[in-house]
Amino acid sequence: MTSEERKRVSKFLSGLLRHYPDRFGVEVDRSGFANLNDVLRVLEERYGVGEEHLRAIVALDGKRRFEICDGKIRARYGHSIDVDVRWSEGNAPRKLYHATAPENIGSIMRYGLLPMRRREVHMTETPEEALEVGLRHSKTPVLLEIDAENMIRDGLEIRKKGRVFTADSVPPRYIRVV
Ligand code: HQG
Structure with missing residues (x-):
């Protein structure tokens, strides 16, 4: 997969998890997490992207846009949909x-x-x-x-x-x- 292809899928994934999961029948919970298999079903169909590719896209993302945990995936930030955004991974600089x-x-x-x-x-x-x-x-x-x-x-x-x-x-x- 080229970096251009990764970028295209990453953009789509951002849209899916931040703005329009409903459009693709993907359910997002209060914390913003969707079932990894639900997301893979959409990515397979649209881009022929399987789990290994998806994990590479997530791992190589310089802004760390996505998080995979216990068979689930979420966008870390950027949502317009109603999710609970009140969690943090650390402190802010001055x-x-x-x-x-x-x-x-x-x-x-x-x-x-x-x-x-x-x-x-x-x-x-x-x-x-x-x-x-x-x-x-x-x-x-x-x-x-x-x-x-x-x-x-x-x-x-x-x-x-x-x-x-x-x-x-x-x-x-x-x-x-x-
Ligand atoms: C502006 C990308 C008028 C604000 C980026 C911005 C980021 C106001 C725009 C993430 C305003 C909103 C978000 C006010 C704010 N009056 N304009 N009172 N308050 N604005 O896209 O920060 O690559 O929602 O300055 O890297 O540009 O997608 O916010 O210009 O991290 O992962 O209203 O999206 O991440 O625009 O970008 P956005 P943003 P990704």
């Missing part, structure tokens, strides 16, 4: 980053970072990773530095999911344009 399109800045500095169509706001540990995400929204993304240290001190929760950090929202006072 600063986090997010990048967005210039036209969003006014609204973000007024209302804060909001999850918009997803369950959570997504942030990264490095400016570089954030800018890569920002490039999906604009050719000239604006980098925001998030004061994670003070968010946590003030009782706001930040969760670690793979290489991504998430929050319910980020009020403007913790956001700085850099």
Whole structure:
């Protein structure tokens, strides 16, 4: 399997587990987990991808998007469907980053970072990773530095999911344009 093919399947899998499991008759539980066999049935049919390939896709994913556990699989982050996102794999560093399109800045500095169509706001540990995400929204993304240290001190929760950090929202006072 080439890296291009892996990427195609990974994108589909993200959509399936984050946004439209119903469309493919896949059931997702409260924690976001689906039966591995249900997902394999869909992947076999669409892409001829079997369990070994799926495990390779999950293992080689640089952002650690998926988690396989006890015959089940879930997306770690990015959901729009109603799952319980309140779990974490570790602590946040003092600063986090997010990048967005210039036209969003006014609204973000007024209302804060909001999850918009997803369950959570997504942030990264490095400016570089954030800018890569920002490039999906604009050719000239604006980098925001998030004061994670003070968010946590003030009782706001930040969760670690793979290489991504998430929050319910980020009020403007913790956001700085850099
Ligand atoms: C913006 C990818 C106006 C926000 C990435 C962003 C990430 C506001 C957009 C993950 C706003 C939402 C998520 C406000 C937020 N006013 N605009 N108040 N608050 N926004 O795609 O973080 O590759 O839902 O800045 O790497 O870009 O798929 O969020 O531009 O980790 O695994 O609203 O998806 O991961 O866009 O991306 P998104 P995101 P994968």
